[in-house]
Amino acid sequence: MSDSAAEHVVEIEGLLNTVGPGIVLHRDLELRVRRDEVLSLVGGSGSGKSQLLRVMLGLKAPQAGSVRVFGVSWRDPRWKRVRDARRRMGMLFQNGALFSALSVYDNVAFPLRERGGLLEGEVRSIVHAKLAQVELDPSHGALLPANLSGGMVKRVALARALALSPELLVLDEPTAGLDPDRTTRFVRLIKRLREEQRFAVIMVTHDLMPLYELTDRVAVLADQHIIACDTIAAVRRLEHRFVQNFFGPERRRAADGG
Amino acid sequence: MxxxxxxxxxxxxxxxxxxxxxxxxxxxxxxxxxxxxxxxxxxxxxxxxxxxxxxxxxxxxxxxxxxxxxxxxxxxxxxxxxxxxxxxxxxxxxxxxxxxxVPAAARAPVDPLAPIVTVGRLALDFGEHLRDATMRLGLIAIRAAELSQRPRDLPLRELSAGVFRSGVTALPVTMLVGFLVGIVLTYLSALQLKRYGADLLVINIVGVGVVRELGPMLASIIAAGRSGSAITAQLGVMRVTEEIEALSVMGVSTNARLVLPKVIALAIALPLVTFCTDLAAIAGALLVSRFTLGITPAAFLEALPRAVEVVNFWIGIGKSAVFGFAVAFVACHFGLRVLPNTESLAAGVTRSVVAAITTVIVLDAAFAILLRNVG
CATH class of the missing domain: 3.30.750 (Transcription Regulator spoIIAA)
Structure with missing residues (x-):
């Protein structure tokens, strides 16, 4: 493993990513995510945040450029290396993406059982510990995803993403669709879990609240690449239309008021 | 006001x-x-x-x-x-x-080459399907080989659930259809054979026809409609709800986790369904021969092993296993290609059933040629 890989959990270099024939979404995109940091990815609608996340997660192959997570390229033919890299990260999908045929308990147990090597009793203890971490009761374990509220789906999905004690947690709009109170509680939850478990976080968000509360660095995606990746204070000084609108005084007031 | x-x-x-x-x-x-x-x-x-x-x-x-x-x-x-x-x-x-x-959207001019373009596109599309299916088949073979080294990792519960869903629950409808086809086939054959006084030949015709051809075909066509469509719809919805993505992100192979158990389950279930369909069809034949030709059930059953060599039965059962594999594989193939929208889901299910039935018929023709000297 190179020095860079020891320092960075995600390294993206010279990324060229297109959708459909001839529509370039990202060009010459560079992004490095350090260990133990919370990096937020912001950008206007249609700037390709979700697509960048898909490329980063290896769900979509880019046209050119390299994507390495934990120093492993998704194109690596040694699939066991790829699988092991995947097991070091957890993903919270925007809509949870819980397995609808499995109960809450089985959803959280799924990654543990897939990894193998544990007795069922050990799996049970870990699942209950993870449910407790996201402030869910063991009695919720028997419910099916269809019977959960939006906030609960997110917490179960978070418990599943944390099941293998990942070193990297990827959050796709974690607070979208939550009311302000739930948003606050969700952000506090992530904050507390991070203090306990020290994982890196990559978060796509439109909400200023989680941004100010959690983020170490902000990466701004605009004009097909990352135009800045720095602390909020530094990024806010940037002369760019999107940045000025996003961190503008009106939104700031709204975030403080809410 | x-x-x-x-x-x-x-x-x-x-x-x-x-x-x-x-x-x-x-x-x-x-x-x-x-x-x-x-x-x-x-x-x-x-x-x-x-x-x-x-x-x-x-x-x-x-x-x-x-x-x-x-x-x-x-x-x-x-x-x-x-x-x-x-x-x-x-x-x-x-x-x-x-x-x-704002001008109304202009209608695209009619391209005189459109039919040729369409045919070309269909051919490319077919080639792409064939390439993807071949790749998936290879990946499944690799996973299956790995699993055979660690038999403890076999998803037994999923397998038995699959056999129950696509086998046991399919029995009533498949056996009913088999029984009715047995009746119709025997009745029509009896009408012709009576004229030549070759009544007893009905046992040969119905026996070989059902055991070697009709039983496996009926079972797989019904399986394509029942289990194949269900598999495609299930995988398609999993794509829509991002469950497939969630699996991939966890490093779980969709081929090993989703495709393989379904394919093995149907390959096990279908021969069993075929066996029951054969029985139902022969029961139908028994009934009709008793009343139209006056062949007693005892005589029928006694003549059956002599008229139909047992190899025909094994050919039928063997073909069913291959058909079961093919139906589930085609269904998975189309299910995993569904795009996250309702239109694509509906089209995927339709194409899956049509492609599964076509595949079964093509395979049956191949078997007929390969095994023409057997039985």
Whole structure:
């Protein structure tokens, strides 16, 4: 493993990513995510945040450029290396993406059982510990995803993403669709879990609240690449239309008021 | 006080730059206008034919205006320079006027080469399916080889659930169809054979036909409709709800976790279903031969092993296992290609069933040629 890989959990270099024939979404995109940091990815609608996340997660192959997570390229033919890299990260999908045929308990147990090597009793203890971490009761374990509220789906999905004690947690709009109170509680939850478990976080968000509360660095995606990746204070000084609108005084007031 | 209905008064002047003064009043809303198309349209169309600069409009008495009213009026007003309108209606009217300028989407010209392009695209599409399916088949073979080294990792619960779902629950309908086909086939054969006095040959015809061909075919066609469509729909919905993505992100192989158990389950279940279908069809044949040809069930059953070599039975069962594999594999192939939208899901299920049945028939033809000297 190179020095860079020891320092960075995600390294993206010279990324060229297109959708459909001839529509370039990202060009010459560079992004490095350090260990133990919370990096937020912001950008206007249609700037390709979700697509960048898909490329980063290896769900979509880019046209050119390299994507390495934990120093492993998704194109690596040694699939066991790829699988092991995947097991070091957890993903919270925007809509949870819980397995609808499995109960809450089985959803959280799924990654543990897939990894193998544990007795069922050990799996049970870990699942209950993870449910407790996201402030869910063991009695919720028997419910099916269809019977959960939006906030609960997110917490179960978070418990599943944390099941293998990942070193990297990827959050796709974690607070979208939550009311302000739930948003606050969700952000506090992530904050507390991070203090306990020290994982890196990559978060796509439109909400200023989680941004100010959690983020170490902000990466701004605009004009097909990352135009800045720095602390909020530094990024806010940037002369760019999107940045000025996003961190503008009106939104700031709204975030403080809410 | 009720609002007066829409009205249009036109005053004609003999000379001067303005030839017509139009006073519009009342409620120009959909509720009021929907019954008035007949009497208002001629007046509006007449004004449309005037050059816009010759008409002066007074809309100040319009009590209510909505999009419909605005569009009707804007058509006639066009770029008229003299329009008096209440401030609260001005924006709506201007927007309607601008909207009328937007040309309707032009129809794409008919391409004379379109049929050739379509055929070419279909051929490329077919090639792509074939390539992807071959790749998936290879990946499944690799996973299966790995699993055979660690038999403890076999998803036994999923396998037994799959065998139950696509096997046991399919029995009533498949056996009913088999029974009825047995009756029809025997009856029709009996009618012909009676003429030549070759009554006993009915046992050969029905026996070989059912055990070697019809049993496996019936079972797999019903499996394609029942289990194949269910598999495609299930995988398709998993794509829509991002469950497939969630699996991939966890490093779980969709081929090993989703495809392999379904394929093995149907390859196990279908031969069993075929066996039961054979039994039901022979029961039908037994019944008909008793009443139309007077062959007693005992005589029928005694003659059956002599008329039908046992290899035919094994060919039928072996073919069923291959058909079961093919049906589940095709269903998984189409299910995993569903895009996250409802249209694609519906199309995927349809194509899956059609492709599964076609594949079964093609494979059956291949078997018929390969095994022509056997049995």
């Amino acid at each position: 009720p609002i007066p209905s829409a009205a249009l008064e036109v005053e004609t002047a003999a000379q001067g730059p303005v030839r017509k003064r139009v006073r519009v009043s009342g409620a120009w809303t959909f509720e009021h206008l929907k019954t008035r198309r007949g009497d208002l349209t001629p007046a509006i169309e007449a004004l449309e034919r005037e050059p816009p600069e010759h008409v002066a409009w007074d809309l100040t008495d319009v009590a209510e205006l909505d999009d419909v009213g605005a569009v009707w009026l804007a058509r006639a007003i066009r770029a008229a320079p003299r329009v008096e309108v209440a401030a609260r209606h001005r924006l709506l009217l201007n927007q309607a006027g601008e909207a009328l300028q």
